[in-house]
Amino acid sequence: MESKLEQLVLRLEKAVAALEQKGRGVPPPPPPPPPPKPMAMEPKLVKDFDAEVMSQFATLEEKAKATKIPVITEITTKLREAFCSLRDLFLLADKCKKPTDQDLGKIVMPALKEFMESCKSIGFKNRDQNFHALAVADTIQTLGWMLAPHPAGYLKETVPNIDFNSNKVMTQKIEANTEWVKSLKEIAHKQRDFVNTHQKDGLEWNFNGEASAVEVWNKIKGTSFKGKKAAPKPPATKKPAGGAAALFAEITQLGDDITKGLKHVEKKKKGEKEKEKTPPPQPPKTKPAQPAPKVAQAPVKKPPRMYKNGNNTFYENYENETFELKEEDVSMSTGIFLSNCKKCRMDIKGKIKNVVIEKCNSCTVLCDTIICVIEVVTSQRSNVACRQKAPSITIDNSSETNLYLYKESKKCKIVSSKSTEMVVHFSISENEEDADSWVTHVIPQQFETLITRNGMKTIPIEPETDQFVLFIMQSKISRK
Numbered sequence: 001m002e003s004k005l006e007q008l009v010l011r012l013e014k015a016v017a018a019l020e021q022k023g024r025g026v027p028p029p030p031p032p033p034p035p036p037k038p039m040a041m042e043p044k045l046v047k048d049f050d051a052e053v054m055s056q057f058a059t060l061e062e063k064a065k066a067t068k069i070p071v072i073t074e075i076t077t078k079l080r081e082a083f084c085s086l087r088d089l090f091l092l093a094d095k096c097k098k099p100t101d102q103d104l105g106k107i108v109m110p111a112l113k114e115f116m117e118s119c120k121s122i123g124f125k126n127r128d129q130n131f132h133a134l135a136v137a138d139t140i141q142t143l144g145w146m147l148a149p150h151p152a153g154y155l156k157e158t159v160p161n162i163d164f165n166s167n168k169v170m171t172q173k174i175e176a177n178t179e180w181v182k183s184l185k186e187i188a189h190k191q192r193d194f195v196n197t198h199q200k201d202g203l204e205w206n207f208n209g210e211a212s213a214v215e216v217w218n219k220i221k222g223t224s225f226k227g228k229k230a231a232p233k234p235p236a237t238k239k240p241a242g243g244a245a246a247l248f249a250e251i252t253q254l255g256d257d258i259t260k261g262l263k264h265v266e267k268k269k270k271g272e273k274e275k276e277k278t279p280p281p282q283p284p285k286t287k288p289a290q291p292a293p294k295v296a297q298a299p300v301k302k303p304p305r306m307y308k309n310g311n312n313t314f315y316e317n318y319e320n321e322t323f324e325l326k327e328e329d330v331s332m333s334t335g336i337f338l339s340n341c342k343k344c345r346m347d348i349k350g351k352i353k354n355v356v357i358e359k360c361n362s363c364t365v366l367c368d369t370i371i372c373v374i375e376v377v378t379s380q381r382s383n384v385a386c387r388q389k390a391p392s393i394t395i396d397n398s399s400e401t402n403l404y405l406y407k408e409s410k411k412c413k414i415v416s417s418k419s420t421e422m423v424v425h426f427s428i429s430e431n432e433e434d435a436d437s438w439v440t441h442v443i444p445q446q447f448e449t450l451i452t453r454n455g456m457k458t459i460p461i462e463p464e465t466d467q468f469v470l471f472i473m474q475s476k477i478s479r480k
Helices: 002-023 044-052 054-067 070-095 101-125 127-146 151-170 175-198 213-220 243-259 270-277 466-475
Strands: 305-309 312-316 322-325 335-339 345-358 364-377 380-386 392-396 399-405 413-417 420-427 438-442 446-452 455-461
Touching: 044 054, 044 070, 044 175, 054 070, 054 175, 070 101, 070 127, 070 175, 070 213, 101 127, 101 213, 127 151, 127 175, 151 175, 345 380
Parallel strands: 312 335, 322 345, 335 345, 345 364, 364 380, 364 392, 380 399, 392 413, 399 420
Antiparallel strands: 305 312, 420 438, 446 455
16 A cells, blocks of 8 residues: 555656746647648549549459460550540649640640550560550550540440450450450440540530640649559458367356257167168269360462453452553453452553442552442452542442542542541642642541421531541551
8 A cells, every 4th residue: 555655656746846847948849740731632533534444454454464474464554554644634624724626636646656656566576465465556546535526426436446356365265365355345345434424525624724734734644653552452351369268168158058959869770870871873874975076167268360251350369469451451341340359459541430349458449530430348448549530439338448539530429338437638739749739638427417397407527637537547556
């Protein structure tokens, strides 16, 4: 008891001494540091983008690591960096007024071009993963909706383009690569759904924000990619304390109650137990006969051939060939049909009836005068040049068609259906040899239909700026 009183007296003496020092002018302790500044709240659009699109990258990166191929991990990182640039653009739109189209091109175009060219280079150096790199490049191309006047329509056309190279990856029948490319396509679809929900009419800018969008972009670009955080690890589960000692203590505590609920089972004779243990004999199982595996047959390559049927001349199944038809080889009733050819060039001199390009890839046709029509059907990357006259040109179910029209052929009528990326080149000067006088225009691919008092009215929707369309066409990576 006395020791406790002594301790209490000592504590009181210390408290009194501290009060006396404070009364003599001892400086008070320094004030606590100010609380940290609250972090800037991110815009709702950025939060929605993180939740709906960027959250998918954790799965994609896991699938990339599962392939154990460094190239796939590298192009996955490139894709994430590209989508982080889109996130930076959302932050820019929240801070700044809408820039001019020229300034917006300076902000978006260099980044898109850099990412696509980087994937192109990686695919070229690593031919085994070429289709993987091309699929990522096609996915990066979908980010061009930032410049398109109709983002939903742009994504509706570009997202299916990913299937070409993605299917090439799947045909390799490597499970890890297939799972990775499925996650890649899922990100593209999530982006399309996000734009249809939040950005259907285009990116919204801050009307009262800063005017110098380019300067602000130079400060914030790359912040989303540099500031990305690793996914939080799940908390470790703690093992229950006590171990074996706690178990025996609980058993001891239960006592006789531990045997409550148990049923009494009568003992069986030894012979009965043995009979139960030995199962009756069963006939041996015969495995069903398995069908012989089917051997995949390689596609048969048809031999090239050229033949005539009446006044029509047919060129079929040629590759990397050049044909020159002189005036004495053709007549006004001659029809030229180019079918299932690849990387061929044909120069036709004189006047003929018609030209048909069907199921061709990367073919070029130059002609003088056409009496009826030039047709491009189910073909890709076709180039057609008419030096004199052609009353009509038809493009059906084709993509990446370039038409070069000279002075007299500019009066022709162009009819297109179910086709994409159709570009017309012509000169606006009398001197057609001047390369600077040639201009480029894109044929519309979308239309707007209105119901009027007298019926219906359909108006073509002007495509995005020619400069952007040409960039996409020139940047598109060549497919095998």
